[in-house]
Every structure is written in structure tokens, then in C-alpha cells.
Amino acid sequence: MDILSIDAAELRVIEKLLDECVDELEDVESDSALRRITVLAHELPTRIRAALNDYRLERTAALFVISGYIVDQDRVGPTPKHWRHRAEADTRREEVLLAMVSSLVGDPFGWSTQQDGRLIHDVIPIQGHEHEQLGSSSETLLTWHTEDAFHPLRGDFLSFLCLRNPYAAATTIGYVDALRLPDATRAVLFEDRFHILPDNSHLPKHNSTDGAEVFSTVEEMHRSPDRVAVLFGDPDQPYMRADPYFMSVDEGDAEARDALGEFTEQIDKAMFDLCLADGDIAFLDNFRLVHGRKPFQARYDGTDRWIKRINITHDLRKSRASRPGLANRLIR
């Protein structure tokens, strides 16, 4: 993991930049705001821009944390009980900041099938979801995964801005670099022999949009998932794509099943904890690491852990046919 600690002078530059633009950026997720934010990001301190450029080009660790931003807890107010109630809180400043730094590593995008098509997600514990495989669960282990592993247009990176994490609930991280696999196993993992089903966050029951049309692509992927590879890219320094909880192999393909087992075991052994603190901004390379979360006890009293999250792509053009218009960042 690489860490950049914002110093006092840099923090002043960031605060001033936010002071100047936050009021004008009424709808942070609108096309015009996102374009403005991308340009404003070039006024962030040089050291941050240089670090994010190196990160984007994979010259640094797959996990990068920028610490030292200070969240005004009084302004932000209580953690909402559900992401649907996020409008009650004043987090525009943090959303602008996260969108700004994110736009220095790629372009933010969202899914029309997730959190009602919001581009900036709220990761908060929700009552009733305690034991689900969802970002909004708490008491159960959120098993490690590539974000949106099932989808060919999944993000290259994920960014988190931690608003609060009073009980230090841990995100878990596993690097692809930790793998030490025999050549034969590695070769199997490079082959299209694995199915990955859509995770539960893309289900209609976890959205309020009941427009069935929005879910048709994901439903099709559920009915007949493609065969995909777990490892891809450079054989010596591969990328990975996995979400073992939602994965399977063809019946009778013992070789693929064993290879997936070995892969899962090695990643499991090398997982480590990332306890985000207030104001931390984390970047997760969705090709070079997997992430999950350890169980924790939610409080539901307004003081719960709260993270803002953005999906980032290197190339919006790849999803052009899956988005209704140029100005629309939501994949359906």
C-alpha cells in the first residue's frame, strides 16, 4: 500500500478550491458538473496529481491512500439509515472532492442497476441487510471480490472517501502479486472456464426502480453467464477477475474447480486489513486487487461507518453502446 499524507499547505489549496466551486456544482452527478470537476482537478496540489498519475499508470501499489482531508462531522450530520435518504445529509463537498481525485485516474461511471442509478454510492450499514452479501451488510463477512466481476465493463478502479468509521471496521485487501501458483494451475486460470454471476447489489429488490428494462442485461447474465478467465493480461504479471461467492465451473470440470480452489486459498491467506479513518481517500485497482470487509456491529443511531464510493473506468468509449447517450455515465 502507498500512502500520501496531505500537508497543511496542500490542505489549504484543496479547501480553497472546494470553497470556490462547491456551491456552483449543485448536482455533482450531472454531466456538466462532472466535466467541470475534471478540469478543476488540475488545480489540485501537484504532488497529489503526480501521485495519481503514477497510480493510474500502475507504477505504484494497487492500493493507494490519501490521508489528511478533514471531514466536518457537524456539517455532514448523522449517517443516513439507507442510501435512499442520503439527500438529508450535506456531503456535497466530499462528493466533489472524491469525483475530482477520481477524475485524475480515469472517468467516473455508474450502473443503472445499482443504488437507483446513482454514480456516487453510499456504503453504509442498512437495517435488515446484516447478513447479506452487500456493501450494506455488517454482521457477516463480505467475501472478497473484484467489483462487478461478472460484467465485462466493470471499473478499472474504485475510489472510497471515508466520512466516518468510529469502530474501525476493516476493508480486506488481497493483491494478485501474492499468488504463487504452479504453471499448470496458472494456465487453467487463464482459460475461459469460469462463470461469475451478477452480485446481489444489481437485483431489482435492492433498487427502487422497477423498470424491468433496466435489469434485462443483468438478468440475461444471470440466466446464461459467459465463460471467463480468472487471470488475464501478461502471463508473468497477470490481472485478475474473481468473486468466488458467485462463481462456478462447468459440471465435471474438476481441473477448473481445483484451480479456482487453489487460487482462492492463496488469496485468502494473503488478505490484509485496511481500516479507513475519517477523511481517508482510498483507490483500489480493480484489476490488481480484490477486496471485502470483515463483520462489524452496526449501531443504526446516526454514528455508523459511512463511505462514499465511485467506480472509475480508463475508457468510457468501451461502454458507449451500453449507455443511452454520450452525456450519460450509467451502464445498463
Ligand SMILES: O=C(O)CCC(=O)C(=O)O
Ligand atoms: O465496506 C467496505 O469496506 C467495502 C465494501 C465493498 O465491497 C464495496 O463498497 O465495494
Ligand SMILES: [Fe+2]
Ligand atoms: Fe466491493
